[in-house]
Amino acid sequence: MPLTHSKKVNKAKASMLFWSFILNPDLQKEWETLSKELYKTLEKKSIPVNDQFLKGMKNTYMVQAKSI
Numbered sequence: 001m002p003l004t005h006s007k008k009v010n011k012a013k014a015s016m017l018f019w020s021f022i023l024n025p026d027l028q029k030e031w032e033t034l035s036k037e038l039y040k041t042l043e044k045k046s047i048p049v050n051d052q053f054l055k056g057m058k059n060t061y062m063v064q065a066k067s068i
Helices: 003-023 025-044 051-055 057-066
Strands: none
Touching: 051 057
16 A cells, blocks of 8 residues: 555545534533643643633644645
């Protein structure tokens, strides 16, 4: 099996996992909870937060998933 086929299969699996995450309300709630915990932890440790990066992370994943 050529390496390119393997890469395509891995991309397809990643895409399916991503879309199942996007479409699952429970996982969306978990994402929000984890994001809030991350912000709190960073704040406690006085680590500057690049809000645009973290808040835009899900959008970045969506754009990348659409390209697969």
